[in-house]
Amino acid sequence: xxxxxxxxxxxxxxxxxxxxxxxxxxVLFLVQMLFGLLAAIQFVRPDFLYNVLDFNVNRMVHIDAxxxxxxxxxxxxxxxxxxxxxxTRVVGLAVGNLAFWVLTVAVAIVVVxxxxxxxxxxxxxxxxxxxxxxxxxxxxxxxxxxxxxxLGVFFYNVAATFSRGRWSGIxxxxxLDLVALAGLYCAGMFYLTNIxxxxxxxxxxxxxxxxxxxxxxxxxxxxxxxxxxxxVRRRIVETWLYIEVALMFGSGILGLGHHxxxxxxxxxxxxxxxxxxxxxxxxxxxxxxxxxxDAGVRKLRNGNHPALAWIIAHTFGNFLGxxxxxxxxxxxxxxxxTHGTQWTASHGHLAFFGxxxxxxxxxxxxxxxxxxxxxxxxxxxxxxxxxxKGALALINLGxxxxxxxxxxxxxxxxxxxxxxxxxxxxxYFAGQMHPWFxxxxxxxxxxxxxxxxxALLLVWDLLTIGVGETRRAPQFAAEAG
Amino acid sequence: xxxxPPVWASESFWKKVAIWVTAGSFxxxxxxxxxxxxxxxxxxxxxxxxxxINRSIDYRFDYILNRYRPVFGGDEPLFGRSLSEDEAAAxxxxxxxxVQAKNCMNCHTLLGNGAYYAPxxxxxxxxxxxxxxxxxxxxxxxxxxxxxxxxxxxxxGRKMPRLGITDAEAHAIVAFLKWMSAIDTNxxxxxxxxxxxxxx
Amino acid sequence: MIEPVAPEDFQRVFATxxxxxxxxxxxxGLFAWARLKNxxxxxxGAYMCYAASAAAMLLLTRAAHLNGAWQGVVxxxxxxxxxxxxxxxxxCVASHRLERNSRAPPGD
Numbered sequence: 001x002x003x004x005x006x007x008x009x010x011x012x013x014x015x016x017x018x019x020x021x022x023x024x025x026x027v028l029f030l031v032q033m034l035f036g037l038l039a040a041i042q043f044v045r046p047d048f049l050y051n052v053l054d055f056n057v058n059r060m061v062h063i064d065a066x067x068x069x070x071x072x073x074x075x076x077x078x079x080x081x082x083x084x085x086x087x088t089r090v091v092g093l094a095v096g097n098l099a100f101w102v103l104t105v106a107v108a109i110v111v112v113x114x115x116x117x118x119x120x121x122x123x124x125x126x127x128x129x130x131x132x133x134x135x136x137x138x139x140x141x142x143x144x145x146x147x148x149x150x151l152g153v154f155f156y157n158v159a160a161t162f163s164r165g166r167w168s169g170i171x172x173x174x175x176l177d178l179v180a181l182a183g184l185y186c187a188g189m190f191y192l193t194n195i196x197x198x199x200x201x202x203x204x205x206x207x208x209x210x211x212x213x214x215x216x217x218x219x220x221x222x223x224x225x226x227x228x229x230x231x232v233r234r235r236i237v238e239t240w241l242y243i244e245v246a247l248m249f250g251s252g253i254l255g256l257g258h259h260x261x262x263x264x265x266x267x268x269x270x271x272x273x274x275x276x277x278x279x280x281x282x283x284x285x286x287x288x289x290x291x292x293x294d295a296g297v298r299k300l301r302n303g304n305h306p307a308l309a310w311i312i313a314h315t316f317g318n319f320l321g322x323x324x325x326x327x328x329x330x331x332x333x334x335x336x337x338t339h340g341t342q343w344t345a346s347h348g349h350l351a352f353f354g355x356x357x358x359x360x361x362x363x364x365x366x367x368x369x370x371x372x373x374x375x376x377x378x379x380x381x382x383x384x385x386x387x388x389k390g391a392l393a394l395i396n397l398g399x400x401x402x403x404x405x406x407x408x409x410x411x412x413x414x415x416x417x418x419x420x421x422x423x424x425x426x427x428y429f430a431g432q433m434h435p436w437f438x439x440x441x442x443x444x445x446x447x448x449x450x451x452x453x454x455a456l457l458l459v460w461d462l463l464t465i466g467v468g469e470t471r472r473a474p475q476f477a478a479e480a481g
Numbered sequence: 482x483x484x485x486p487p488v489w490a491s492e493s494f495w496k497k498v499a500i501w502v503t504a505g506s507f508x509x510x511x512x513x514x515x516x517x518x519x520x521x522x523x524x525x526x527x528x529x530x531x532x533x534i535n536r537s538i539d540y541r542f543d544y545i546l547n548r549y550r551p552v553f554g555g556d557e558p559l560f561g562r563s564l565s566e567d568e569a570a571a572x573x574x575x576x577x578x579x580v581q582a583k584n585c586m587n588c589h590t591l592l593g594n595g596a597y598y599a600p601x602x603x604x605x606x607x608x609x610x611x612x613x614x615x616x617x618x619x620x621x622x623x624x625x626x627x628x629x630x631x632x633x634x635x636x637x638g639r640k641m642p643r644l645g646i647t648d649a650e651a652h653a654i655v656a657f658l659k660w661m662s663a664i665d666t667n668x669x670x671x672x673x674x675x676x677x678x679x680x681x
Numbered sequence: 682m683i684e685p686v687a688p689e690d691f692q693r694v695f696a697t698x699x700x701x702x703x704x705x706x707x708x709x710g711l712f713a714w715a716r717l718k719n720x721x722x723x724x725x726g727a728y729m730c731y732a733a734s735a736a737a738m739l740l741l742t743r744a745a746h747l748n749g750a751w752q753g754v755v756x757x758x759x760x761x762x763x764x765x766x767x768x769x770x771x772x773c774v775a776s777h778r779l780e781r782n783s784r785a786p787p788g789d
Contacts, residue, residue: 047638055598059598119645122583127582131582133582134581134586173499193523194528195661196528200521235492239486239492240776242496243495243499245502246502246503249503250503260517263594264666265517265520265527265667266521271750278754278755282705282761283765285702285708285766288713290713292709292713293773296717319706323706327701328694333685333694334685334686336685337685337688339669340595344597415688421672422670422674423604423672425610425633426635428599428601429600429634429636429637486776490776490778547684
């Protein structure tokens with residue numbers, strides 16, 4: 001085993017596949033930010049790329065790249081842990097590799113079609129081959145089938161590998177969660193003219209992915225990470241994984257109700273959505289206790305400071321984004337005004353970043369550490385680790401800056417457009433033209449640039465961290481399940 | 482070796498809790514889904530039949546419900562031609578498909594969901610800035626067919642791009658928007674003064 | 682079913698909602714720290730945070746017109762925020778018992 005340089009021999013088969021997923025994830029992360037930036041410029045200068053690359057295209061690429069890079073990160077992380085967790089080699093590594101290339105080529109084609117074809121005539125062909133026109137689920141139908149097929153291969157690899165090796169609590173939760181993940185995607189794969197029913201099922205996919213199955217997937221990845229990075233015992237990690245599943249699904253599944261206030265669905269969803277919205281922060285708050293307990297007992301000593309720092313960023317980001325930002329605007333009494341305004345954008349930026357982007361970045365650092373021969377990434381890094389610290393600071397500052405700018409814009413929009421002007425088109429533009437809103441959009445752009453700068457520094461750091469490092473990190477061998 | 486955790490803190494206990502909580506929540510969601518889908522079927526009281534586009538639609542405050550809700554008046558056929566339920570369904574369907582094909586949702590919101598670069602379309606049919614009820618259809622068509630020329634940007638500079646919308650698609654979009662404005666959205670948006678209301 | 686917030690109360694709703702969750706987190710964090718370090722003084726701070734969170738909840742109840750059945754939700758929140766940190770703390774201690782007795786925390 002060679003240390004200090006990137007060497008595939010340092011990785012097992014699943015991990016070699018995982019780093020491919022991570023590489024594409026990182027590229028798509030940059031794509032997400034680039035197109036977010038274009039859209040942000042258009043808010044400030046509407047003529048920018050008008051009739052060339054319009055806002056709807058940029059915004060679509062912005063959010064779809066986000067969903068896809070996060071999925072790439074999760075799939076990569078699962079392949080990363082699969083061999084160690086199951087105690088055997090990945091059963092279908094060749095087909096897993098094939099699926100990776102199929103998915104990556106498909107994603108590339110979809111993006112090229114988004115950018116060059118953009119829209120089509122109002123018929124079924126457009127929905128099948130250009131774009132489906134439903135926020136987050138824009139991928140044309142042919143690509144939907146591709147995604148389900150690739151998820152099928154992934155599921156097969158996970159289930160078959162655990163079956164041949166050994167099952168564990170993490171393995172069980174992970175496998176069932178992947179069934180739910182693939183199954184829920186199918187809920188978004190049919191056309192309905194009834195827009196109320198259409199959005200009803202659309203939220204099944206979006207909400208139950210993001211606020212339920214993704215959370216549990218990350219829970220599994222984190223559980224494994226805690227055993228390996230901090231050496232926590234399996235029994236404890238798995239107990240807490242089950243506690244987390246109970247809390248996440250217990251609050252998340254019916255928390256779906258807060259999306260059903262205004263789309264034509266019956267008004268009993270006010271009570272269900274309001275109830276779960278009110279109670280949702282309690283598990284998050286309760287988890288603060290566990291974090292303090294763990295930090296106090298373990299003193300957080302480990303050999304991968306960047307990964308640990310990003311996990312801490314996750315704890316805060318998830319709490320603020322989902323807990324505080326969520327609760328501020330989800331009760332129906334206030335959501336009547338905040339629904340469909342920049343409030344949602346503010347919440348979305350912080351929550352997605354805090355809950356998922358941070359975890360994926362932490363995993364990138366774990367991967368680099370092993371890829372270079374399990375080197376020490378603790379204290380005493382070259383240049384005192386200024387690159388990872390700088391990237392951490394810039395990205396967090398950028399996202400928080402955007403979130404606060406959008407919060408101000410959202411407050412102003414809900415007040416002027418929604419409450420004062422009653423949501424007419426004139427009211428909408430009155431809100432958009434208000435100086436607060438305009439300034440907020442300018443600041444959002446500034447912080448978007450800061451975020452992108454941080455991300456570029458992050459990529460540079462990931463490519464160079466630990467070059468020539470010969471100190472080894474301590475290793476925790478997780479007990480068998 | 483240490484003592485094992487008590488039952489209420491044990492792995493097997495929480496495994497069962499996780500399974501029961503997940504299964505229970507999901508069963509409740511499935512039951513609610515059946516109920517919601519039956520209550521939001523086209524032709525019910527919340528989501529009107531497609532032929533509602535033959536009637537006049539307004540959106541008024543209901544003092545008993547304490548919220549805004551759609552109200553329906555007499556005949557007001559779209560583009561001057563009364564359609565059968567099937568014809569209306571076909572037209573609204575084409576409109577919905579066009580709205581998806583042109584990726585409207587990544588600038589506009591529909592029922593409040595989508596992007597925030599352009600106004601909400603939920604009650605666009607009822608918007609007072611179409612001038613008058615008489616002018617409305619012609620102005621909507623003109624706008625959809627040449628958004629650049631007919632844009633009303635309220636000096637924001639934000640204009641809808643050229644999307645290659647055909648004449649037939651423009652008619653269909655207007656039908657879809659009219660039908661969508663009839664959905665009972667529990668009072669969202671609130672305080673909306675409609676085109677009809679302005680003339681009262 | 683609901684009585685929407687009055688426009689002049691928007692700020693109050695946003696601020697009290699945020700304070701509810703932040704106060705709850707402050708309470709949970711200080712409570713855990715006090716237990717961990719066995720310091721009573723921190724507990725005083727913890728319960729002050731809870732009091733702030735509860736006060737924010739009551740203000741939110743007024744500003745967001747949480748009447749009728751919604752008051753049940755408020756009561757659940759008041760109780761939930763108060764008891765959840767206790768419950769989780771007991772769970773931490775009990776579930777980690779295995780670890781503390783059998784080996785030193787890793788990294789030491």
